[in-house]
Amino acid sequence: MKGNSKSKRKLMLIAALCLGVIVWTGISAVRQSVHAAQTDEQSETETQTLSFENAAYVVDPYVTYTYEQMLKDADELAAMYPGLIEKTVFGYSAEGRQLLCLRLGTGEREIILTGAIHGCEYFAADFLMYLVDRYAYGYAMDEQYSGYSYRALLDQVTLVVAPMLNPDGVNIAQNGPDAAADPQAVRAMAMQGTGYYGWKANANGVDLNRNFPLLWSNYNGITVPSARYYTGPSAASEPETQAVIKLLDSTDYWMLADFHCYGEIIYWQDNYNEITEEYRAIAQRIKAETGFGDAGVEDADSFAGYLQNYARATSGRFAMTVEIGSYWGYDEADFDSAAYPLYVIGLVMADEVAAMAE
Numbered sequence: 161m162k163g164n165s166k167s168k169r170k171l172m173l174i175a176a177l178c179l180g181v182i183v184w185t186g187i188s189a190v191r192q193s194v195h196a197a198q199t200d201e202q203s204e205t206e207t208q209t210l211s212f213e214n215a216a217y218v219v220d221p222y223v224t225y226t227y228e229q230m231l232k233d234a235d236e237l238a239a240m241y242p243g244l245i246e247k248t249v250f251g252y253s254a255e256g257r258q259l260l261c262l263r264l265g266t267g268e269r270e271i272i273l274t275g276a277i278h279g280c281e282y283f284a285a286d287f288l289m290y291l292v293d294r295y296a297y298g299y300a301m302d303e304q305y306s307g308y309s310y311r312a313l314l315d316q317v318t319l320v321v322a323p324m325l326n327p328d329g330v331n332i333a334q335n336g337p338d339a340a341a342d343p344q345a346v347r348a349m350a351m352q353g354t355g356y357y358g359w360k361a362n363a364n365g366v367d368l369n370r371n372f373p374l375l376w377s378n379y380n381g382i383t384v385p386s387a388r389y390y391t392g393p394s395a396a397s398e399p400e401t402q403a404v405i406k407l408l409d410s411t412d413y414w415m416l417a418d419f420h421c422y423g424e425i426i427y428w429q430d431n432y433n434e435i436t437e438e439y440r441a442i443a444q445r446i447k448a449e450t451g452f453g454d455a456g457v458e459d460a461d462s463f464a465g466y467l468q469n470y471a472r473a474t475s476g477r478f479a480m481t482v483e484i485g486s487y488w489g490y491d492e493a494d495f496d497s498a499a500y501p502l503y504v505i506g507l508v509m510a511d512e513v514a515a516m517a518e
């Protein structure tokens with residue numbers, strides 16, 4: 161019996177050990193598969209969410225914003241935000257400067273934001289570079305502004321930002337005629353009542369915002385190369401105008417805004433293009449969220465070759481001119497007072513576009 165019960169206990173011990181091994185193996189197998197599932201989930205979210213460990217503010221808006229500074233900032237931003245910001249050059253100015261474009265966002269729907277088509281209004285380039293910088297940072301940190309999530313919006317909509325359409329004109333306005341490639345030619349051009357600090361045209365003395373091929377011949381008050389208002393020898397005669405037309409043609413944009421200075425006002429309708437109720441509602445919302453005024457209906461008999469009207473006519477989309485700031489010749493030290501009423505504009509436009517029907 162003793163021997164029997166001994167061997168029974170031995171058997172039971174062996175059975176218990178076996179069971180233990182089976183249970184332990186089972187548990188660790190479950191553990192392993194749970195761990196594997198977690199790892200899968202993690203790598204999936206990692207590929208969906210871009211991470212930017214070095215995100216930091218790049219643009220200093222409180223200085224006179226030059227073409228050179230813009231290129232430097234653009235390179236830094238593109239390097240800091242791979243997958244979120246893409247830098248391209250969509251053409252060259254008359255003097256061979258780059259026409260820069262920054263694409264910000266991962267969304268399919270596109271919005272075009274342009275600035276500084278008038279040289280002396282380089283404050284618009286400052287503002288647009290600031291928007292790209294701060295919006296990208298907001299995306300990286302998953303922040304919100306005024307109830308708008310940068311990430312939610314920029315994952316649905318991409319902002320196609322061309323901050324400086326007229327770098328040669330910016331150069332003349334900031335540095336005078338001697339900084340131009342041909343100072344004598346620039347000095348020979350008519351001033352139309354301003355100093356060089358008020359230079360709007362490109363280096364050929366053509367006002368690019370009167371050079372677009374829409375009702376181009378409706379304005380012919382100035383017929384010689386000038387600091388402002390000259391429409392050019394023919395519609396779309398200028399390399400900058402041609403490059404912008406190509407950019408518009410190659411972008412399936414849902415909305416466009418062209419930034420100028422000054423007036424705290426938007427131009428969004430004319431008596432040439434059909435204005436829908438949908439566009440009326442968009443303009444209403446933008447005015448309400450920025451506090452900007454309404455320029456009213458532009459008369460097709462008086463406007464000529466403007467970018468925004470051209471964009472409206474050729475795309476059928478909502479297109480506007482936005483006049484930043486409450487006075488002319490903005491002092492960059494005063495950047496916040498001019499920029500902050502308008503800071504939300506890209507988010508409001510993205511929110512509108514994200515909600516539009518196909």
Ligand SMILES: [Zn+2]
Binds near residue numbers: 278281
């Ligand atoms: Zn302007």
